[in-house]
Amino acid sequence: MASVVFENVHKKFGDLTIIRSLDIEVQDKEFLVLVGPSGCGKTTALRLLAGLEEITGGEIKIGDRLVNDVAPKDRDIAMVFQSYALYPHLSVYDNMAFGLKLRKTPKEEIKRRVSEAADILGIQELLQRKPRQLSGGQRQRVAVGRAIVREPKVFLFDEPLSNLDAKLRVQMRAEISKLHQRLQTTFIYVTHDQTEAMTMATRIAVINKGDLQQLDTPQNLYDHPNNLFVAGFIGSPAMNFFPGKITKDGSKFFVDTQDFKVQIPSGATGPYKDMDGKNVVFGIRPENIHDPEFAPNNISGEKVSAKVDVTELMGNETLLYLVSGKNTFVGRVDPRSQLRVGNQAQFVFDMGKFHIFDAETELSIH
Amino acid sequence: MSTLVPASTPSKGNPLVRFLNMNTSGHTSGRNLPLWRQLLLQIVCILILCSVMFPIMYIVTLSFSSKTTRPSSLELFPKEISLVAYQQVLDHPTGNPVTFTELLRNSITLSVGVGLVALLIAVTAAYAFSRFNFKMREVLMVLVFIPLLMPAIGLATPLYLLLNNFRIVDCGKDITAFMPLFACDEGVRGKLIFNLRDSLLGVGIAITAGALPFAIWNLKGYLDTIPKELEEAAAIDGADANQTFWKIILPLAAPQLAVTFFLGFIGHWQEFVTSWLFLSQPKDYTLAMTLYNMTGQYASSIPWNRFAAMAVIVALPVAFVYIALQKQIVGGLTTGGVKG
Amino acid sequence: MELAKKQTRKAKIQRNMLPYYYLVPAFLIMGVITFYPLIYQVIISFTNFETQHLLLGLKSPELEFVGLKNYIDIFTGALPVENFNFFRVLEFNFWWAISNVFFHVPAGVLIAVILNTEGLWGKRIYRALYILPVVVPPIVVATVWRNIFDEQYGAMNQFLTAITTFFGQTDVVRIRWLTEFKPPIPGFLPGAPLTLAYYSMMIANFWLGWPFMAVVATGALQSIPKDLYEAASIDGATGSQQFWNITVPLIRPAMIPAAVYGFTISFNLFAFVFFMTGGGPARSTEILVTFAYNLVRNLRWFGVAAAFAVIIFFIALVVLLITNRITRATQNISEA
Numbered sequence A: 001m002a003s004v005v006f007e008n009v010h011k012k013f014g015d016l017t018i019i020r021s022l023d024i025e026v027q028d029k030e031f032l033v034l035v036g037p038s039g040c041g042k043t044t045a046l047r048l049l050a051g052l053e054e055i056t057g058g059e060i061k062i063g064d065r066l067v068n069d070v071a072p073k074d075r076d077i078a079m080v081f082q083s084y085a086l087y088p089h090l091s092v093y094d095n096m097a098f099g100l101k102l103r104k105t106p107k108e109e110i111k112r113r114v115s116e117a118a119d120i121l122g123i124q125e126l127l128q129r130k131p132r133q134l135s136g137g138q139r140q141r142v143a144v145g146r147a148i149v150r151e152p153k154v155f156l157f158d159e160p161l162s163n164l165d166a167k168l169r170v171q172m173r174a175e176i177s178k179l180h181q182r183l184q185t186t187f188i189y190v191t192h193d194q195t196e197a198m199t200m201a202t203r204i205a206v207i208n209k210g211d212l213q214q215l216d217t218p219q220n221l222y223d224h225p226n227n228l229f230v231a232g233f234i235g236s237p238a239m240n241f242f243p244g245k246i247t248k249d250g251s252k253f254f255v256d257t258q259d260f261k262v263q264i265p266s267g268a269t270g271p272y273k274d275m276d277g278k279n280v281v282f283g284i285r286p287e288n289i290h291d292p293e294f295a296p297n298n299i300s301g302e303k304v305s306a307k308v309d310v311t312e313l314m315g316n317e318t319l320l321y322l323v324s325g326k327n328t329f330v331g332r333v334d335p336r337s338q339l340r341v342g343n344q345a346q347f348v349f350d351m352g353k354f355h356i357f358d359a360e361t362e363l364s365i366h
Numbered sequence B: 001m002s003t004l005v006p007a008s009t010p011s012k013g014n015p016l017v018r019f020l021n022m023n024t025s026g027h028t029s030g031r032n033l034p035l036w037r038q039l040l041l042q043i044v045c046i047l048i049l050c051s052v053m054f055p056i057m058y059i060v061t062l063s064f065s066s067k068t069t070r071p072s073s074l075e076l077f078p079k080e081i082s083l084v085a086y087q088q089v090l091d092h093p094t095g096n097p098v099t100f101t102e103l104l105r106n107s108i109t110l111s112v113g114v115g116l117v118a119l120l121i122a123v124t125a126a127y128a129f130s131r132f133n134f135k136m137r138e139v140l141m142v143l144v145f146i147p148l149l150m151p152a153i154g155l156a157t158p159l160y161l162l163l164n165n166f167r168i169v170d171c172g173k174d175i176t177a178f179m180p181l182f183a184c185d186e187g188v189r190g191k192l193i194f195n196l197r198d199s200l201l202g203v204g205i206a207i208t209a210g211a212l213p214f215a216i217w218n219l220k221g222y223l224d225t226i227p228k229e230l231e232e233a234a235a236i237d238g239a240d241a242n243q244t245f246w247k248i249i250l251p252l253a254a255p256q257l258a259v260t261f262f263l264g265f266i267g268h269w270q271e272f273v274t275s276w277l278f279l280s281q282p283k284d285y286t287l288a289m290t291l292y293n294m295t296g297q298y299a300s301s302i303p304w305n306r307f308a309a310m311a312v313i314v315a316l317p318v319a320f321v322y323i324a325l326q327k328q329i330v331g332g333l334t335t336g337g338v339k340g
Numbered sequence C: 001m002e003l004a005k006k007q008t009r010k011a012k013i014q015r016n017m018l019p020y021y022y023l024v025p026a027f028l029i030m031g032v033i034t035f036y037p038l039i040y041q042v043i044i045s046f047t048n049f050e051t052q053h054l055l056l057g058l059k060s061p062e063l064e065f066v067g068l069k070n071y072i073d074i075f076t077g078a079l080p081v082e083n084f085n086f087f088r089v090l091e092f093n094f095w096w097a098i099s100n101v102f103f104h105v106p107a108g109v110l111i112a113v114i115l116n117t118e119g120l121w122g123k124r125i126y127r128a129l130y131i132l133p134v135v136v137p138p139i140v141v142a143t144v145w146r147n148i149f150d151e152q153y154g155a156m157n158q159f160l161t162a163i164t165t166f167f168g169q170t171d172v173v174r175i176r177w178l179t180e181f182k183p184p185i186p187g188f189l190p191g192a193p194l195t196l197a198y199y200s201m202m203i204a205n206f207w208l209g210w211p212f213m214a215v216v217a218t219g220a221l222q223s224i225p226k227d228l229y230e231a232a233s234i235d236g237a238t239g240s241q242q243f244w245n246i247t248v249p250l251i252r253p254a255m256i257p258a259a260v261y262g263f264t265i266s267f268n269l270f271a272f273v274f275f276m277t278g279g280g281p282a283r284s285t286e287i288l289v290t291f292a293y294n295l296v297r298n299l300r301w302f303g304v305a306a307a308f309a310v311i312i313f314f315i316a317l318v319v320l321l322i323t324n325r326i327t328r329a330t331q332n333i334s335e336a
């Protein structure tokens, strides 16, 4: 149980800068997820924290302790690797007991802890097997078990679910969340899958190209993305973007994409007052685009004419791939919608839930 | 660097194993082989088989013959199973006063001893080259592998000259000299008791010198395939470098340690270049040397059935180890364990 | 704080020293029994070291430094050895290695392909038995083949006699396989006569060499996905078209390193050549390593032998650089 602090951390491999300057504060008992596209430096950040890579500059603290030069074994952390890294020559029991044995933990104590962890993970009957006799999901549990028995201050996970099939992944997601509640310890979890991040995290750090984009709760990230990258990365299907211009007509403000023009509700025009003619990106999530027939009446809607290009009927909802001039976008509409390929309609954009980003800086304007 | 020596020796095992263990059920894919083609291929295969078996059957048949004269007609299947030749070889292998047991013991001492010593020395070096990045790595690795370019005889010659200096001489008058540290008094030749060069130990040293680079190369190649995450997991679990080496790396490398040892064993078992150069006393001879002795200038006086029996005896352990080696590789951790 | 920093620095230095600790045993021992002798070898290659210097070594009063004389003598053929010409030996050595690989690789591939035929009876047995030549030690193989090619009692002549008798001839076949000096095809290799002994050795070494290539080829064949052939046959490719367009290109990356390996093995095939012919007749089948052995073991010219070993070392270095380039070049092709 400890907080973790990254302060101005940078990392180079040779001349190649992977992380420029990372500042993250992870609170005690938090479940922090580092999320970002492949190759953005998530694993590197985690390995720096674990002490598997040497830090080029800055400070990393676990609890109040500066750990820059502390060996991995003395950092009081445990890590679950993407490849699980189970010792192939040791049984499941010995895999889990390995760290405790090295620390000269009494035999009885080892037995108790391994057995307890095995109970939590439901792998009691596998204890005598070798890793190669286990399925992917079982190996995954053992890898988690190996971390649990150590009772570390911080758990590190590096894409632990990426080698599992879709169904198992969903199941393990829930189990790891439960585990976090049960252990009441700091979890730091790396993934490239935003769904995993959204479902498990207490807070999410979105990283791109080695830079922290935003660190916030899942809901805040979703509702108030700081910039274009976060807006596009979080949420599935992704937010729709339309390049356009702010225009002013008397006291009314619009976003003009040339194909269509939507009015910014009069109560929300504040930030755009001095921006007449500015190049912006207008963003709106698929679920805030409605089939005119089923649009709720309590929203301030703007009508946009578009043609249905492709439909995906999901049962509980329907995804419509829409075309309006040179813009293509996705609407997630009521399943009762009768719109089919080729139909033209006046779709309703919920203007209570829009985003506007500066086209140059890509930062959110609000 | 790893390409210093061309890859894929039969030792790499896997191809050999695959060769033997291929899926032969044939039900994976559709149509049957037409009969005429089957028969044609069978004829080809049997012809190949005959050519493969020809020298082997020839020598085996000879070894089971009781005739001490040279074979006057070609026989490829034993007409009789006579163990006379084997018995004679076991009783009295050479014209010299040396027993078969002594020859066998020398061969085993040399091949097992060198194999083990080379392994022991090589494994830590292989670990360092495989798992650490350090300043002198490239330079030292080139240095270690340079002797691979020298033929065995090229390495054996200077050792012959150098080891020849290490002698124990009885100078008479109860004085024993350990050369080159102490020599007898000037003018006293003394009686040679021991010459390191002319001993199994000396031969062992010379063979080890040649075996080390290969052992290091072979082990390094295997250690390279052990995922780095295992070491990292161990580091996080609290192991220091030595514990990682002993508890993770060594057990995982066990199959390859065995393979390297047995490959060394096979090589040293047949070794005769260095031993023939170094050794002069029949009591130190090995089985391989004896076999050579039976073919060379003395060949005409040696009954061929005895030579054949000796050839079979020398060949058997090697063939046996080859078969054992395959099992070692198949059963070992290489098949998925390390990667999984 | 200061103290802590000092400690971590000490730990860091210790961590950096670690690989060197692991290297100590090997380098200590190799220093004494490998590197020092190799240097010693270079030194005595510039001397007239012979048997009489054995006792005192470099301290012998009569030991002379003769400069490059040994090297020059070797290259110019000034050594008082019968029938010795360095460049002929070198040429033969290369020819020997190349001609071996030339036969082993295609034979190995062909047999592997045959054994890979779907539904072939007795595959397993054939595979197990074909491997036997790899399993028999070369020392035994060579001695056995030497006896097979024996002029009077060898199996080869007896075999031929059996055939000629079958066709009504009464003469006993007496081919001098290993001792006849007159080359059967004169001028086949300019500068180096290829005696009957060469062809006999080729036969014996063929027996020894192809199974290894077959093993490698089988491994490579196994890794070719079956659906490639299925796709090709749907496209209408015949068996031989499939062989040339799928099999050959796909096993090439495996076969070229194997061929290179086979080349280096044949190039230094000491035990085999030594047992079969001892380099004879009249040094026509001498290769570099057998001659080096002769220099040490029989002639006991240690200085000359050392110079010869140094020369072999550099030849091996050149061969290595060339073969390495071949292997790497083909790797790039297969990766592209």
Ligand SMILES: Nc1ncnc2c1ncn2[C@@H]1O[C@H](COP(=O)(O)OP(=O)(O)O)[C@@H](O)[C@H]1O
Pocket: A013, A018, A036, A037, A038, A039, A040, A041, A042, A043, A044, A045
């Ligand atoms: N040891 C290394 N040496 C050089 N570059 C590396 C090394 N490890 C990672 N990288 C590079 O750093 C970048 C980030 O890698 P990583 O942290 O593994 O990304 P992620 O886990 O986010 O997918 C990648 O471009 C990768 O190629």
Ligand SMILES: [Mg+2]
Pocket: A039, A042, A043, A044, A159
């Ligand atoms: Mg990663």
